[in-house]
Amino acid sequence: MPVVSVENLQKRFKDHLVIKGVTFTLGDQRCTALLGPNGAGKTTIIRMLSGLLKPSSGTINFRDAQKGGDFRRLIGYLPQHPVFYEWMTGREFLEYAGELAGLTKKEARERTEELLELLGLREAAKKRISKYSGGMRQRLGIAQALIHRPPLLLLDEPVSALDPIGRREILELLKELKKQSAVLFSTHILNDAEEVSDEILFLHEGEIVEAGTMDELRQKYRQAKIDIVLAGKMDIFLSGVAGGEFIETRLIDGNQATFFVTDVEEAKQAFLQVIVAHRLPLIKFEISKTSLEDVFMKVVRS
Amino acid sequence: MNLWFVLFKKECLEMVRNFKVIWVPLTFLFLGAIDPLTAYYMPKIVDALGGLPEGTVIEIPLPSPGESLLMSVGQFDTLGVLIIALMLMGTVAGERKSGVAEMVLVKPVPVGFYISAKWAAALILVWLSYFAGMLASWYYTGILFGWIPFGEFLACFFIYGLWLTFVMTMTIFYSSLLKSPGLAGFLSIATAVVLGFVSSGFSHWIKWSPALLKTYAGEYLLKSALPDATVPALLVTAGAIIALLIFSSAVFRKKELAG
Incomplete structure (x- = not known):
């Protein structure tokens, strides 16, 4: 009790x-x-x-x-x-x-x-x-x-x-x-x-x-996240990856983009292929998991 | 009871640490001694300093012993009441304002204990100080104008002392009721003054008013006989003191300490 x-x-x-x-x-x-x-x-x-x-x-x-x-x-x-x-x-x-x-x-x-x-x-x-x-x-x-x-x-x-x-x-x-x-x-x-x-x-x-x-909260909100920073030509990248079913949400800010994805492996392959195929000027490519901080911010902002 | 004593000891220690235990008795002592002394020496001082035109005849009649003691009671009735109000106006309100009341009352402390311990500690300080002042007045009256029998002095002392106790309890009541110490002090002085005015204005109808205790103490000293209404007035005052204490706890218990 x-x-x-x-x-x-x-x-x-x-x-x-x-x-x-x-x-x-x-x-x-x-x-x-x-x-x-x-x-x-x-x-x-x-x-x-x-x-x-x-x-x-x-x-x-x-x-x-x-x-x-x-x-x-x-x-x-x-x-x-x-x-x-x-x-x-x-x-x-x-x-x-x-x-x-x-x-x-x-x-x-x-x-x-x-x-x-x-x-x-x-x-x-x-x-x-x-x-x-x-x-x-x-x-x-x-x-x-x-x-x-x-x-x-x-x-x-x-x-x-x-x-x-x-x-x-x-x-x-x-x-x-x-x-x-x-x-x-x-x-x-x-x-x-x-x-x-x-x-x-x-x-x-x-x-x-x-x-x-x-643990419950971490499990519940754990989600793969991919951050990409390009020196330019973000529009080419975006049109290249548009339609990928593994993308859940995306946040775009100029030449920076954050994708919350369901399948990291698939997403990674797809993203990198687009970048290589179009010779895009990649600066940063990061795979991570959402933290409670993201949850906190999401909860507070919504 | 043990818990009550812990709270009471804290109040006593606080009065020692903030020197109330020194300045309050000293002030009362001064207030008590000043009137017999000035009444006796003022003509002499004026004489010695000169400054008055030649031929001025100053005829200041010396007061009777009873009148001399009553002048001191008059001092306690104005400045004494002021000191009591100033001393006690923050006793609950101040602790509530600062937030320390919250720290204390989140512990398993009955509100009645909290208030009554403050009251008891203040009672002792006020009565000791008032006794010191009255004793000084009685002593100087005795050597300068003639001795008042100690029994009569004591009776006068107790009768008027109950009015001071009433004022003191009222200040604690306002202090529990309000969050602002200044307002609590103002209201208790204002109530005492208004009560005094109303009681002497309508003294035929409200013979039992606490504010008339001063008058009765005076009549007793001058005529050596207790006015009939003294006992009812004493009883009413004692009842009012108890009621105010109960109200203080009840009102304070209802308050939400935070927010």
Whole structure:
């Protein structure tokens, strides 16, 4: 049974339907990426799961929620821009967060030290948070989300504000974290999603337009692609290959052409024959596969 | 309860870190001491500085002990209320605006705890500061104009203190209701002023108004007898404080913290 099941979730702000009915589940030991361009509704969905926003309709069911119990106990939440009490030190804030989450003073203290170590904040633990850099704040934000070992982690853009090194570290950390919790993180960067997530939810204008495991999506959208660049005489080439049944789609831009083809071998032979026969000035001939990036762009642009 | 205490400790620590624990008592102390002192020394100061035309006779009557203490109460009623409103207007609204309330309330923290811990910490600071101020006024009144029996002083202190508690609770209420600290501060001062005007204007009809506690404390000091309406007014004020606290939590619970 999944840790959380979300069914037909909608959110309306005034007259504007921001989330148009999304359904998904989050499983144990799985890292799910909520991927979409800015304004797609990623933050709204995460905030509804965290209880900070009330859904306009639809249901959210937590597997471990007890009747009358507080489901917030099950959640670790990192907002997009984590904010702290600036006058506290990093250590104080973590201990405070731990105690608020229901740990005893002793547990909170021990867990704080663990997390300071894990997130590389040991040096900064005694400093006031007002002196923290953006990267340190992000780490502290992740630490406070982890403090009570919640079965569900909701991370809103955990790596978007980090430099490449910090980003790498946090992505590695996410891989570790999913061993203990279900993780949902939002991002607008495909590479990040591709790297650590088991499952991707493509969100666009408040709807999940595509979802599945990485492998499923790759299989589904894997398609052979041939890029050709000529120095000129593109029209001769195009008329030469016109009518090839293996061509599914083609994108022409001046002397560059991209073909999505069903049969690479056949296409390759046909294209090269035309080029040789007409002595066309070939600059580039590349065979490749479509990536998720292409899928992402296609989804977002359509 | 343990969780409540964690929140309460945070409020106390915050007041220490941002020096409220120093400047609020000092300000009240100053407000309490200034009136008896100036009432006593002003004629002497004016004399010593001269500057008045020859032959001017200044006759400033010295206040009675009761009047002297009441002048200080008057200070608390204007500047004291202002300080309380300024100090507390951002207590919830500010945390909500900055987003830190979101970080706290996404943890399993009951909203009632969150509000009441803030209230309790503020209550202690306000009463300590107010006590320091009143004590200073009582002391200087005593050595300069004559001693007010400590029991009478305490009664006056508690009666008027409940009005300050009401103002304080009202500020927290507005702060939970609104997202703008400035507006919360303005509204609580405005409400206190309007309530004062209306209550003294219609004092025959609304004898139990919290805003009349100041008048009753004064009458008690000057006549050494509690006005009849004091007890109803105290009860109404206490009830209003509890109701405001419950409203604050209820209103805040309904709010969506994000968005």
